[in-house]
Amino acid sequence: MGKKPASKVRSKARYHHGELREALIAATRQLVEERGAEKFTLADACRVAGVTTAAPYRHFRGKQEILEEIASRGFEELRKRSMTVVAERGEGTLEGIIAMGQAYVAFAVEETAVFRLMFGQEPSLKKAEHVVGTGHDCFTNVIDQVALYCKRNRVRGDAQEIALRLWTFVHGAASLLIDQDYNAVAPQIDVNRLIASATPGLLAASPRSSKG
Structure with a gap:
Protein backbone atom coordinates (compact mmCIF):
# COMPACT_ATOMS: atom_id res chain seq x y z
CA MET A 1 0.00 0.00 0.00
CA GLY A 2 1.22 3.51 -0.75
CA LYS A 3 1.66 6.26 1.76
CA LYS A 4 -1.46 8.09 2.81
CA PRO A 5 -1.58 11.76 1.84
CA ALA A 6 -0.35 14.16 4.46
CA SER A 7 -3.01 15.96 6.46
CA LYS A 8 -4.04 19.26 5.00
CA VAL A 9 -3.08 21.99 7.46
CA ARG A 10 -5.29 25.05 7.57
CA SER A 11 -4.02 28.49 8.36
CA LYS A 12 -5.24 29.86 11.69
CA ALA A 13 -8.97 30.28 11.34
CA ARG A 14 -11.74 31.96 13.28
CA TYR A 15 -14.74 29.82 14.12
CA HIS A 16 -18.07 30.55 15.70
CA HIS A 17 -18.77 28.59 18.88
CA GLY A 18 -20.43 25.53 17.30
CA GLU A 19 -18.20 25.58 14.24
CA LEU A 20 -15.04 25.21 16.31
CA ARG A 21 -16.32 22.04 17.93
CA GLU A 22 -17.25 20.50 14.58
CA ALA A 23 -13.95 21.58 13.02
CA LEU A 24 -12.01 19.81 15.76
CA ILE A 25 -14.11 16.65 15.38
CA ALA A 26 -13.58 16.70 11.60
CA ALA A 27 -9.82 17.24 11.95
CA THR A 28 -9.50 14.45 14.50
CA ARG A 29 -11.53 12.07 12.35
CA GLN A 30 -9.30 12.89 9.38
CA LEU A 31 -6.23 11.95 11.41
CA VAL A 32 -7.88 8.77 12.68
CA GLU A 33 -8.46 7.77 9.06
CA GLU A 34 -4.94 8.68 7.95
CA ARG A 35 -2.85 7.48 10.88
CA GLY A 36 -4.95 5.54 13.37
CA ALA A 37 -6.18 6.82 16.71
CA GLU A 38 -2.92 6.30 18.58
CA ALA A 45 -5.54 17.93 15.20
CA CYS A 46 -5.31 21.62 16.08
CA ARG A 47 -2.86 22.17 13.23
CA VAL A 48 -5.19 20.43 10.77
CA ALA A 49 -8.15 22.48 12.00
CA GLY A 50 -6.09 25.67 11.94
CA VAL A 51 -6.63 26.59 15.58
CA THR A 52 -4.43 27.15 18.60
CA THR A 53 -3.63 24.30 20.95
CA ALA A 54 -5.74 26.00 23.62
CA ALA A 55 -8.88 26.06 21.45
CA PRO A 56 -10.08 22.46 22.05
CA TYR A 57 -10.46 23.00 25.77
CA ARG A 58 -13.43 25.26 25.18
CA HIS A 59 -15.36 22.13 24.19
CA PHE A 60 -13.38 19.02 25.17
CA ARG A 61 -11.24 17.84 28.05
CA GLY A 62 -8.75 16.36 25.61
CA LYS A 63 -8.19 14.11 22.60
CA GLN A 64 -9.92 11.18 24.30
CA GLU A 65 -13.21 13.03 24.51
CA ILE A 66 -13.11 13.89 20.80
CA LEU A 67 -12.45 10.23 19.97
CA GLU A 68 -15.45 9.30 22.11
CA GLU A 69 -17.61 11.67 20.08
CA ILE A 70 -16.38 10.18 16.80
CA ALA A 71 -17.06 6.63 18.01
CA ARG A 81 -28.02 2.93 7.87
CA SER A 82 -29.63 -0.15 9.39
CA MET A 83 -32.96 1.61 9.83
CA THR A 84 -32.85 2.86 6.24
CA VAL A 85 -32.38 -0.59 4.71
CA VAL A 86 -35.01 -2.08 7.01
CA ALA A 87 -37.49 0.59 5.90
CA GLU A 88 -36.74 -0.33 2.29
CA ARG A 89 -36.95 -4.13 2.72
CA GLY A 90 -39.59 -4.38 5.43
CA GLU A 91 -39.52 -4.46 9.22
CA GLY A 92 -39.20 -7.87 10.80
CA THR A 93 -38.58 -9.58 7.45
CA LEU A 94 -35.81 -11.95 6.46
CA GLU A 95 -34.88 -9.56 3.66
CA GLY A 96 -34.66 -6.64 6.07
CA ILE A 97 -32.44 -8.51 8.51
CA ILE A 98 -30.16 -9.70 5.71
CA ALA A 99 -29.90 -6.11 4.48
CA MET A 100 -28.97 -4.96 7.99
CA GLY A 101 -26.08 -7.41 8.02
CA GLN A 102 -24.93 -6.31 4.59
CA ALA A 103 -25.17 -2.65 5.63
CA TYR A 104 -22.99 -3.45 8.65
CA VAL A 105 -20.28 -4.90 6.42
CA ALA A 106 -20.56 -1.98 3.99
CA PHE A 107 -20.05 0.45 6.88
CA ALA A 108 -16.97 -1.47 8.03
CA VAL A 109 -15.49 -1.31 4.52
CA GLU A 110 -16.37 2.33 3.84
CA GLU A 111 -15.53 3.66 7.32
CA THR A 112 -12.81 1.23 8.38
CA ALA A 113 -10.89 3.59 10.66
CA VAL A 114 -14.03 4.65 12.53
CA PHE A 115 -15.23 1.03 12.69
CA ARG A 116 -11.94 0.01 14.33
CA LEU A 117 -12.27 2.90 16.75
CA MET A 118 -15.80 1.82 17.67
CA PHE A 119 -14.76 -1.77 18.31
CA GLY A 120 -11.59 -1.77 20.30
CA GLN A 121 -8.75 0.25 18.79
CA GLU A 122 -9.05 2.42 21.90
CA PRO A 123 -10.29 0.09 24.69
CA SER A 124 -10.99 2.99 27.06
CA LEU A 125 -13.74 4.17 24.70
CA LYS A 126 -15.81 1.15 25.70
CA LYS A 127 -16.28 2.72 29.14
CA ALA A 128 -17.43 6.12 27.88
CA GLU A 129 -21.08 6.56 28.78
CA HIS A 130 -22.36 8.06 25.53
CA VAL A 131 -20.37 5.57 23.41
CA VAL A 132 -21.88 2.71 25.39
CA GLY A 133 -25.30 4.32 25.00
CA THR A 134 -25.22 4.73 21.22
CA GLY A 135 -23.70 1.27 20.83
CA HIS A 136 -26.53 -0.18 22.89
CA ASP A 137 -29.12 1.69 20.81
CA CYS A 138 -27.56 0.27 17.66
CA PHE A 139 -27.76 -3.30 18.92
CA THR A 140 -31.26 -2.80 20.33
CA ASN A 141 -32.38 -2.05 16.79
CA VAL A 142 -31.18 -5.52 15.77
CA ILE A 143 -32.96 -7.16 18.70
CA ASP A 144 -36.20 -5.37 17.81
CA GLN A 145 -36.09 -6.60 14.22
CA VAL A 146 -35.29 -10.15 15.30
CA ALA A 147 -38.11 -10.10 17.86
CA LEU A 148 -40.60 -8.98 15.22
CA TYR A 149 -39.34 -11.63 12.79
CA CYS A 150 -39.70 -14.34 15.43
CA LYS A 151 -43.23 -13.22 16.29
CA ARG A 152 -44.35 -13.18 12.66
CA ASN A 153 -42.74 -16.50 11.83
CA ARG A 154 -43.56 -18.26 15.10
CA VAL A 155 -39.91 -18.82 15.92
CA ARG A 156 -39.50 -19.77 19.56
CA GLY A 157 -36.34 -18.43 21.07
CA ASP A 158 -34.82 -15.50 22.89
CA ALA A 159 -34.58 -12.53 20.52
CA GLN A 160 -31.47 -11.16 22.21
CA GLU A 161 -29.66 -14.49 21.95
CA ILE A 162 -30.55 -14.81 18.27
CA ALA A 163 -29.48 -11.20 17.65
CA LEU A 164 -26.16 -11.91 19.37
CA ARG A 165 -25.70 -14.92 17.12
CA LEU A 166 -26.31 -12.75 14.05
CA TRP A 167 -24.02 -9.97 15.26
CA THR A 168 -21.23 -12.42 16.08
CA PHE A 169 -21.36 -13.82 12.56
CA VAL A 170 -21.69 -10.49 10.73
CA HIS A 171 -19.07 -8.70 12.83
CA GLY A 172 -16.68 -11.59 12.30
CA ALA A 173 -17.26 -11.49 8.55
CA ALA A 174 -16.74 -7.72 8.47
CA SER A 175 -13.52 -7.99 10.49
CA LEU A 176 -12.14 -10.78 8.31
CA LEU A 177 -12.93 -8.73 5.22
CA ILE A 178 -11.32 -5.44 6.29
CA ASP A 179 -8.28 -7.27 7.69
CA GLN A 180 -7.98 -9.11 4.34
CA ASP A 181 -7.94 -12.46 6.14
CA TYR A 182 -10.24 -14.02 3.56
CA ASN A 183 -7.57 -13.53 0.89
CA ALA A 184 -5.55 -16.58 1.92
CA VAL A 185 -8.45 -19.04 1.72
CA ALA A 186 -11.24 -17.43 -0.32
CA PRO A 187 -10.01 -14.36 -2.21
CA GLN A 188 -13.12 -14.23 -4.40
CA ILE A 189 -15.61 -14.47 -1.54
CA ASP A 190 -18.86 -12.54 -1.85
CA VAL A 191 -19.59 -11.55 1.76
CA SER A 197 -27.21 -17.66 2.81
CA ALA A 198 -26.31 -17.86 6.52
CA THR A 199 -28.97 -15.58 8.00
CA PRO A 200 -31.98 -17.94 7.75
CA GLY A 201 -30.14 -20.56 9.79
CA LEU A 202 -28.94 -18.00 12.31
CA LEU A 203 -32.52 -16.85 12.82
CA ALA A 204 -33.72 -20.35 13.65
CA ALA A 205 -34.66 -21.16 17.23
CA SER A 206 -31.79 -22.04 19.53
CA PRO A 207 -31.41 -25.79 20.04
CA ARG A 208 -32.46 -26.87 23.51
CA SER A 209 -30.32 -29.34 25.38
CA SER A 210 -32.13 -32.58 26.12
CA LYS A 211 -32.65 -33.56 29.72
CA GLY A 212 -30.74 -36.61 30.75
Missing part, protein backbone atom coordinates in the same frame (compact mmCIF):
# COMPACT_ATOMS: atom_id res chain seq x y z
CA LYS A 39 -0.53 7.94 16.14
CA PHE A 40 -1.30 11.62 16.48
CA THR A 41 -1.69 14.20 19.21
CA LEU A 42 -4.32 16.78 19.98
CA ALA A 43 -1.83 19.39 18.80
CA ASP A 44 -1.76 17.64 15.40
CA SER A 72 -20.50 7.60 19.27
CA ARG A 73 -21.36 9.22 15.95
CA GLY A 74 -20.13 6.08 14.21
CA PHE A 75 -22.66 3.96 16.10
CA GLU A 76 -25.40 6.46 15.33
CA GLU A 77 -24.53 6.40 11.62
CA LEU A 78 -24.52 2.60 11.63
CA ARG A 79 -27.94 2.59 13.32
CA LYS A 80 -29.34 5.02 10.75
CA ASN A 192 -23.05 -10.20 0.92
CA ARG A 193 -23.98 -13.57 -0.54
CA LEU A 194 -22.50 -15.31 2.49
CA ILE A 195 -24.67 -13.22 4.82
CA ALA A 196 -27.76 -13.89 2.73
Whole structure:
Protein backbone atom coordinates (compact mmCIF):
# COMPACT_ATOMS: atom_id res chain seq x y z
CA MET A 1 0.00 0.00 0.00
CA GLY A 2 1.22 3.51 -0.75
CA LYS A 3 1.66 6.26 1.76
CA LYS A 4 -1.46 8.09 2.81
CA PRO A 5 -1.58 11.76 1.84
CA ALA A 6 -0.35 14.16 4.46
CA SER A 7 -3.01 15.96 6.46
CA LYS A 8 -4.04 19.26 5.00
CA VAL A 9 -3.08 21.99 7.46
CA ARG A 10 -5.29 25.05 7.57
CA SER A 11 -4.02 28.49 8.36
CA LYS A 12 -5.24 29.86 11.69
CA ALA A 13 -8.97 30.28 11.34
CA ARG A 14 -11.74 31.96 13.28
CA TYR A 15 -14.74 29.82 14.12
CA HIS A 16 -18.07 30.55 15.70
CA HIS A 17 -18.77 28.59 18.88
CA GLY A 18 -20.43 25.53 17.30
CA GLU A 19 -18.20 25.58 14.24
CA LEU A 20 -15.04 25.21 16.31
CA ARG A 21 -16.32 22.04 17.93
CA GLU A 22 -17.25 20.50 14.58
CA ALA A 23 -13.95 21.58 13.02
CA LEU A 24 -12.01 19.81 15.76
CA ILE A 25 -14.11 16.65 15.38
CA ALA A 26 -13.58 16.70 11.60
CA ALA A 27 -9.82 17.24 11.95
CA THR A 28 -9.50 14.45 14.50
CA ARG A 29 -11.53 12.07 12.35
CA GLN A 30 -9.30 12.89 9.38
CA LEU A 31 -6.23 11.95 11.41
CA VAL A 32 -7.88 8.77 12.68
CA GLU A 33 -8.46 7.77 9.06
CA GLU A 34 -4.94 8.68 7.95
CA ARG A 35 -2.85 7.48 10.88
CA GLY A 36 -4.95 5.54 13.37
CA ALA A 37 -6.18 6.82 16.71
CA GLU A 38 -2.92 6.30 18.58
CA LYS A 39 -0.53 7.94 16.14
CA PHE A 40 -1.30 11.62 16.48
CA THR A 41 -1.69 14.20 19.21
CA LEU A 42 -4.32 16.78 19.98
CA ALA A 43 -1.83 19.39 18.80
CA ASP A 44 -1.76 17.64 15.40
CA ALA A 45 -5.54 17.93 15.20
CA CYS A 46 -5.31 21.62 16.08
CA ARG A 47 -2.86 22.17 13.23
CA VAL A 48 -5.19 20.43 10.77
CA ALA A 49 -8.15 22.48 12.00
CA GLY A 50 -6.09 25.67 11.94
CA VAL A 51 -6.63 26.59 15.58
CA THR A 52 -4.43 27.15 18.60
CA THR A 53 -3.63 24.30 20.95
CA ALA A 54 -5.74 26.00 23.62
CA ALA A 55 -8.88 26.06 21.45
CA PRO A 56 -10.08 22.46 22.05
CA TYR A 57 -10.46 23.00 25.77
CA ARG A 58 -13.43 25.26 25.18
CA HIS A 59 -15.36 22.13 24.19
CA PHE A 60 -13.38 19.02 25.17
CA ARG A 61 -11.24 17.84 28.05
CA GLY A 62 -8.75 16.36 25.61
CA LYS A 63 -8.19 14.11 22.60
CA GLN A 64 -9.92 11.18 24.30
CA GLU A 65 -13.21 13.03 24.51
CA ILE A 66 -13.11 13.89 20.80
CA LEU A 67 -12.45 10.23 19.97
CA GLU A 68 -15.45 9.30 22.11
CA GLU A 69 -17.61 11.67 20.08
CA ILE A 70 -16.38 10.18 16.80
CA ALA A 71 -17.06 6.63 18.01
CA SER A 72 -20.50 7.60 19.27
CA ARG A 73 -21.36 9.22 15.95
CA GLY A 74 -20.13 6.08 14.21
CA PHE A 75 -22.66 3.96 16.10
CA GLU A 76 -25.40 6.46 15.33
CA GLU A 77 -24.53 6.40 11.62
CA LEU A 78 -24.52 2.60 11.63
CA ARG A 79 -27.94 2.59 13.32
CA LYS A 80 -29.34 5.02 10.75
CA ARG A 81 -28.02 2.93 7.87
CA SER A 82 -29.63 -0.15 9.39
CA MET A 83 -32.96 1.61 9.83
CA THR A 84 -32.85 2.86 6.24
CA VAL A 85 -32.38 -0.59 4.71
CA VAL A 86 -35.01 -2.08 7.01
CA ALA A 87 -37.49 0.59 5.90
CA GLU A 88 -36.74 -0.33 2.29
CA ARG A 89 -36.95 -4.13 2.72
CA GLY A 90 -39.59 -4.38 5.43
CA GLU A 91 -39.52 -4.46 9.22
CA GLY A 92 -39.20 -7.87 10.80
CA THR A 93 -38.58 -9.58 7.45
CA LEU A 94 -35.81 -11.95 6.46
CA GLU A 95 -34.88 -9.56 3.66
CA GLY A 96 -34.66 -6.64 6.07
CA ILE A 97 -32.44 -8.51 8.51
CA ILE A 98 -30.16 -9.70 5.71
CA ALA A 99 -29.90 -6.11 4.48
CA MET A 100 -28.97 -4.96 7.99
CA GLY A 101 -26.08 -7.41 8.02
CA GLN A 102 -24.93 -6.31 4.59
CA ALA A 103 -25.17 -2.65 5.63
CA TYR A 104 -22.99 -3.45 8.65
CA VAL A 105 -20.28 -4.90 6.42
CA ALA A 106 -20.56 -1.98 3.99
CA PHE A 107 -20.05 0.45 6.88
CA ALA A 108 -16.97 -1.47 8.03
CA VAL A 109 -15.49 -1.31 4.52
CA GLU A 110 -16.37 2.33 3.84
CA GLU A 111 -15.53 3.66 7.32
CA THR A 112 -12.81 1.23 8.38
CA ALA A 113 -10.89 3.59 10.66
CA VAL A 114 -14.03 4.65 12.53
CA PHE A 115 -15.23 1.03 12.69
CA ARG A 116 -11.94 0.01 14.33
CA LEU A 117 -12.27 2.90 16.75
CA MET A 118 -15.80 1.82 17.67
CA PHE A 119 -14.76 -1.77 18.31
CA GLY A 120 -11.59 -1.77 20.30
CA GLN A 121 -8.75 0.25 18.79
CA GLU A 122 -9.05 2.42 21.90
CA PRO A 123 -10.29 0.09 24.69
CA SER A 124 -10.99 2.99 27.06
CA LEU A 125 -13.74 4.17 24.70
CA LYS A 126 -15.81 1.15 25.70
CA LYS A 127 -16.28 2.72 29.14
CA ALA A 128 -17.43 6.12 27.88
CA GLU A 129 -21.08 6.56 28.78
CA HIS A 130 -22.36 8.06 25.53
CA VAL A 131 -20.37 5.57 23.41
CA VAL A 132 -21.88 2.71 25.39
CA GLY A 133 -25.30 4.32 25.00
CA THR A 134 -25.22 4.73 21.22
CA GLY A 135 -23.70 1.27 20.83
CA HIS A 136 -26.53 -0.18 22.89
CA ASP A 137 -29.12 1.69 20.81
CA CYS A 138 -27.56 0.27 17.66
CA PHE A 139 -27.76 -3.30 18.92
CA THR A 140 -31.26 -2.80 20.33
CA ASN A 141 -32.38 -2.05 16.79
CA VAL A 142 -31.18 -5.52 15.77
CA ILE A 143 -32.96 -7.16 18.70
CA ASP A 144 -36.20 -5.37 17.81
CA GLN A 145 -36.09 -6.60 14.22
CA VAL A 146 -35.29 -10.15 15.30
CA ALA A 147 -38.11 -10.10 17.86
CA LEU A 148 -40.60 -8.98 15.22
CA TYR A 149 -39.34 -11.63 12.79
CA CYS A 150 -39.70 -14.34 15.43
CA LYS A 151 -43.23 -13.22 16.29
CA ARG A 152 -44.35 -13.18 12.66
CA ASN A 153 -42.74 -16.50 11.83
CA ARG A 154 -43.56 -18.26 15.10
CA VAL A 155 -39.91 -18.82 15.92
CA ARG A 156 -39.50 -19.77 19.56
CA GLY A 157 -36.34 -18.43 21.07
CA ASP A 158 -34.82 -15.50 22.89
CA ALA A 159 -34.58 -12.53 20.52
CA GLN A 160 -31.47 -11.16 22.21
CA GLU A 161 -29.66 -14.49 21.95
CA ILE A 162 -30.55 -14.81 18.27
CA ALA A 163 -29.48 -11.20 17.65
CA LEU A 164 -26.16 -11.91 19.37
CA ARG A 165 -25.70 -14.92 17.12
CA LEU A 166 -26.31 -12.75 14.05
CA TRP A 167 -24.02 -9.97 15.26
CA THR A 168 -21.23 -12.42 16.08
CA PHE A 169 -21.36 -13.82 12.56
CA VAL A 170 -21.69 -10.49 10.73
CA HIS A 171 -19.07 -8.70 12.83
CA GLY A 172 -16.68 -11.59 12.30
CA ALA A 173 -17.26 -11.49 8.55
CA ALA A 174 -16.74 -7.72 8.47
CA SER A 175 -13.52 -7.99 10.49
CA LEU A 176 -12.14 -10.78 8.31
CA LEU A 177 -12.93 -8.73 5.22
CA ILE A 178 -11.32 -5.44 6.29
CA ASP A 179 -8.28 -7.27 7.69
CA GLN A 180 -7.98 -9.11 4.34
CA ASP A 181 -7.94 -12.46 6.14
CA TYR A 182 -10.24 -14.02 3.56
CA ASN A 183 -7.57 -13.53 0.89
CA ALA A 184 -5.55 -16.58 1.92
CA VAL A 185 -8.45 -19.04 1.72
CA ALA A 186 -11.24 -17.43 -0.32
CA PRO A 187 -10.01 -14.36 -2.21
CA GLN A 188 -13.12 -14.23 -4.40
CA ILE A 189 -15.61 -14.47 -1.54
CA ASP A 190 -18.86 -12.54 -1.85
CA VAL A 191 -19.59 -11.55 1.76
CA ASN A 192 -23.05 -10.20 0.92
CA ARG A 193 -23.98 -13.57 -0.54
CA LEU A 194 -22.50 -15.31 2.49
CA ILE A 195 -24.67 -13.22 4.82
CA ALA A 196 -27.76 -13.89 2.73
CA SER A 197 -27.21 -17.66 2.81
CA ALA A 198 -26.31 -17.86 6.52
CA THR A 199 -28.97 -15.58 8.00
CA PRO A 200 -31.98 -17.94 7.75
CA GLY A 201 -30.14 -20.56 9.79
CA LEU A 202 -28.94 -18.00 12.31
CA LEU A 203 -32.52 -16.85 12.82
CA ALA A 204 -33.72 -20.35 13.65
CA ALA A 205 -34.66 -21.16 17.23
CA SER A 206 -31.79 -22.04 19.53
CA PRO A 207 -31.41 -25.79 20.04
CA ARG A 208 -32.46 -26.87 23.51
CA SER A 209 -30.32 -29.34 25.38
CA SER A 210 -32.13 -32.58 26.12
CA LYS A 211 -32.65 -33.56 29.72
CA GLY A 212 -30.74 -36.61 30.75
